Amino acid sequence: MILGMFVLGWIAVNYPMSPTKIKLFVWHKSLGISILILVLLRIAWRLTDRTPALPNHMRTWERRLAHTSHMLMYLVMVTMPLSGWVINSAANFPLKLYGLIRLPNIAPAGKALQTQAELVHFTFFWILVALLLLHIGAALWHHFVQRDEILTRMLPGTTRRLRKAAD
Amino acid sequence: MSLQPAATMLICSVFSATAAATEWIVDNDHSRLGFIATYDGVGLEARFEHFEARIRFDPQHPEEGVFDVVVDITSVNSDSADRDEGMLGLEWFNAKKFPQARFVSTGFRQTGAGAFEVAGRLTIKGITHSIGLPFAWSGVDNGARLKGKTILQRTDYKIGIGEWESDPIIGFEVEIVVDLHLKGKH
Numbered sequence: 098m099i100l101g102m103f104v105l106g107w108i109a110v111n112y113p114m115s116p117t118k119i120k121l122f123v124w125h126k127s128l129g130i131s132i133l134i135l136v137l138l139r140i141a142w143r144l145t146d147r148t149p150a151l152p153n154h155m156r157t158w159e160r161r162l163a164h165t166s167h168m169l170m171y172l173v174m175v176t177m178p179l180s181g182w183v184i185n186s187a188a189n190f191p192l193k194l195y196g197l198i199r200l201p202n203i204a205p206a207g208k209a210l211q212t213q214a215e216l217v218h219f220t221f222f223w224i225l226v227a228l229l230l231l232h233i234g235a236a237l238w239h240h241f242v243q244r245d246e247i248l249t250r251m252l253p254g255t256t257r258r259l260r261k262a263a264d
Numbered sequence: 265m266s267l268q269p270a271a272t273m274l275i276c277s278v279f280s281a282t283a284a285a286t287e288w289i290v291d292n293d294h295s296r297l298g299f300i301a302t303y304d305g306v307g308l309e310a311r312f313e314h315f316e317a318r319i320r321f322d323p324q325h326p327e328e329g330v331f332d333v334v335v336d337i338t339s340v341n342s343d344s345a346d347r348d349e350g351m352l353g354l355e356w357f358n359a360k361k362f363p364q365a366r367f368v369s370t371g372f373r374q375t376g377a378g379a380f381e382v383a384g385r386l387t388i389k390g391i392t393h394s395i396g397l398p399f400a401w402s403g404v405d406n407g408a409r410l411k412g413k414t415i416l417q418r419t420d421y422k423i424g425i426g427e428w429e430s431d432p433i434i435g436f437e438v439e440i441v442v443d444l445h446l447k448g449k450h
Contacts, residue, residue, distance in 0.1 A: 114350060116431035123304055189344040191306035199306065206343040 098135075099174075099225070102128055106222075126185060127195045133178035140171055152245045166231055173225045179203075180218040187211035288319040288408065288446035295444045297335065301418070302435030309441075310342035310351075319410070319446060321372075323401050326380050331369040337388075338363055355425050362389045370394070378402055382412075388421040399442065410444040 102125065109121035151160055185192050186202035187210040193199050204210055239247035298311030314336035321329040337359045340348050352359035369384040381398045399412025418424055418438050428434060 114353075114355075116427050116433045119304070119433050188346060189308075189342065190347075191303055191308065193304055193306055196304065208345045211346075 098128060098132055099229075102132065102177075103222075103226075123193070123196065126181065126192055129178040129181050130192075130194055130200065133175065133182075136171065136174040136178075140175075143171075149250060152239075152243075152247065154243070154245070163235070166228055166235075170225070170228050170232065173221050173228060176221050177218065177225065180214050180221065183214040184211055184218060187214055286320065286322050287449040288321065289449050290315075290317045290319065291407070291445040291447055296441065297333075297444070298441050300439040300441060302437070304433055305435070308342060310340055310348075312336060313339035313341050315339075317444065319444070321401070321408075321410075323374075323378070323380070323403075326372040326374050329369060329372045329382065331367060331382055331384060333367045335365040335367075336363065337365055355428060356423055358389060365389075367395075367397075386416075389423060391421045393420055397440070397442070404445075407448060408446045410442065410446060412442045414440050416440055 105121055105125040105128065109118060109125050112118040112121060151163065155163070182192070182200075183204045186204040187207050189202070189206035191199070192202070204214075236248045236251070239245050240249070296311050297315050297317075298309060300307045300309050302308065312335050316334045318330065318332040321331070337357050338352060340351055340357070342348055342351070351357055354360075365386070365388040367384050367386045369382050371383045373381055373383075375381050375398065378401055379398065380401055381396050383394065383396050385392050386395045395414060395416065397412045397414045399410050402409050402411075416438050417436050418434075419429055419436055422429075423438075424434055
């Protein structure tokens with residue numbers, strides 16, 4: 098979904114003004130709000146559920162880096178749709194989810210606010226790209242270099258097995 | 265209902281030589297002239313900050329009325345700087361070539377108590393069509409208020425050409441909204 102957002106957002110911004118551009122943005126906005134809802138659910142889940150322990154061989158700095166980058170990813174995944182919503186509100190465009198559900202504006206109309214929110218949206222986009230590269234790179238490193246279960250345990254159905262093994 | 269307009273007409277024609285329709289000045293701070301378009305099915309309001317309206321109207325003698333309104337297209341304001349700029353572009357209002365729109369009345373009729381309709385010629389983007397604008401006229405302390413609305417097809421005036429001409433993402437129907445607060449001219 099997030100990759101889809103990158104692509105949609107990038108094309109929409111650079112597309113010449115046309116009905117297609119508006120439709121690309123309508124999809125970008127609908128998907129963005131959907132991601133916001135999913136991320137909030139995920140955060141609630143993460144806060145209430147037990148997170149599997151990191152492998153014992155990981156050093157303190159590795160643990161810290163893993164923890165910080167995860168927290169940052171959640172922060173960015175919330176900030177991206179929220180700043181997008183602010184851009185849309187400040188630019189005074191209506192927001193309708195998948196052409197069906199009307200959502201209110203969350204900020205007053207104004208060019209200055211729009212520009213600031215655009216800067217946040219754009220900056221956080223690049224931060225998210227960097228975090229994702231780090232995340233994917235780290236997962237592959239764990240799998241192929243460290244040869245631990247970090248990557249495989251992200252797959253569905255493996256958590257229960259791992260938990261059982263740990264008990 | 266059938267007799268009253270006829271009777272009014274008769275009385276008016278008798279007195280028209282003596283009763284001059286009142287001339288009004290628009291109170292710009294409290295008046296609004298604009299439109300509601302739709303974006304993805306949701307209404308979007310815009311108003312024109314500058315317009316010159318010559319209004320001669322006496323509700324007792326509606327047939328003597330004269331409306332001549334010149335609108336500065338470049339003063340469009342939809343609370344979105346980007347969109348306003350876009351609207352002035354070639355595909356929409358093409359404001360460089362057509363900076364003004366104009367409405368000139370051709371006739372009035374009473375449709376009810378305090379309710380009238382003005383027929384007139386509306387020119388936008390150099391294209392003229394006859395339209396009717398129903399409006400309510402009410403006397404308010406030392407002045408009057410004129411409230412009216414009507415629906416236009418934007419494509420009749422070539423507003424939104426190219427792909428916009430056939431794509432309904434920006435709705436074809438546009439509601440014109442007029443709410444003028446008027447002061448008597450002495």
